[in-house]
Amino acid sequence: MHNPPFFTDDTIVFGLLMLLIGIVFYTSSKETGFWKNFYTVIPALLMCYLLPAIFSSLHIISPEWTELNKTGEVIEKKSQVYFVSSRYLLPAALVLMTLSIDLKALLNLGPKALIVFIAGTVGIILGGPIAILIVSIFSPETVGGNDFDAVWRGLSTIAGSWIGGGANQAAMLEIFKYNQEKYGAMVLVDIVVANIGMAALLYGIGKKETINKWLKADNSSIQELQDKVSNYQESVKRNPTLSDYMVILAIAFTSVGLSHWGSQVAADFFKNTFESVNDPKSFASTFGGTFFWMITIATALGIILSNTKLKTYEGAGASKIGSIFIYILVASIGMKMDLRSVLDNPGLILVGIIWMIIHFIIIFAVAKLIKAPYFFIAVGSQANVGGAASAPVVASAFHPSLASVGVLLAIFGYIAGTYGAIMCTFLMEKVSP
DSSP: OOOOOSOOOHHHHHHHHHHHHHHHHHHHTOOSHHHHHHHHHSOHHHHHHHHHHHHHHTTSSOSEEEEEOTTSOEEEEEOOHHHHIIIIIHHHHHHHHHTTOOHHHHHTTOTHHHHHHHHHHHHHHHHHHHHHHHHHHHOTTTTOOOGGGOHHHHHHHHHHHHHTOHHHHHHHHHHHOOOTTSHHHHHHHHHHHHHHHHHHHHHHHTTHHHHHHHHTOOOHHHHHHHHHHHHHHHHHOOOOOHHHHHHHHHHHHHHHHHHHHHHHHHHHHHHHHOGGGGOTTSGGGGGGOHHHHHHHHHHHHHHHHTTSGGGGGGGGTHHHHHHHHHHHHHHHHHHTOOGGGGGTSHHHHHHHHHHHHHHHHHHHHHHHHHTOOHHHHHHHHHHHHTGGGTHHHHHHHHOGGGHHHHHHHHHHHHHHHHHHHHHHHHHHHHHOO
């Protein structure tokens, strides 16, 4: 049982997260002294992620907890801050950040992004069985178990989550029938290790020039896209008025409304039309999920609007408002990370960390081989492990105009998730003690 945190009211929690973001931005704006040196090493985005994680670890805030009602019955409680951020602010951010996109320049990024993303998927498929093999040498009981308690069955859900997302994770639980009483430990490993991986990627953004030099990467296509967007921003730049802000918010949240409505219509259509969509064992089940359609429609709306006169609202700061929404999302993701939980099940956490390291080794090796920039590594990895909620976050840390790259790769992950996870699970079963 998780006791209630100090603050359980989401209004207070949201206020606290905004305070933390404000402190980070205030200190990171200092151009001399300690803070200048500090943020040279630690990116501001990483701090917006870590500070809520520290507050969550100190139990000041929490993503979920249990309470006793008047009759002594245990009631599960959950903060809605992440839900609101991911369902309302994320699609709004995607539309505003895609508003100034140059689709031709986006397509000119070429096949390297997809190759590195696939390398990340392969890294997860191979990383699971390799991690089991390594841990079984000195702790076979950690990765053992029989029948429906077999650890490889539980790890299948992590494979589903890391290649695709929540729908694929649920599919793996359904297919391989892992003991649901022990499933919580797997969810813990998933969250802890995925968050450690994301923190490492965010840290790498501060070192991207050094990493690109080591990779001998050709960064020209990304730079060209950034320059085109920056030049366009400069050409339409103006002092925004209240009317500008109102129109920008109207674009954002009308699109959010359309995305939610469209996602419900699309999900219902696929569920009612195709039998396989209702089968959690099929990759087609992804098309029955509203979140998949929500981010797909929001990105599509942004691309469509980028070909209209509404694109000029980039000059009034559309992508900056989108970035505000992304930073709030980052803080809400950080809130889900309890640093103390690393000690709860060290054996399984170790399996997850080795698994993540294998994923990183393969994705970095392929990137170095094809001379792909760190941007493709960070976004390719997060499109696998984090999915559509966090891939745009990492992409936009390089430049707001690149958020849509993260979404497009994450969509590939949703589609490939179930098949990739099944392949990984069969390999884990073969090597399990």
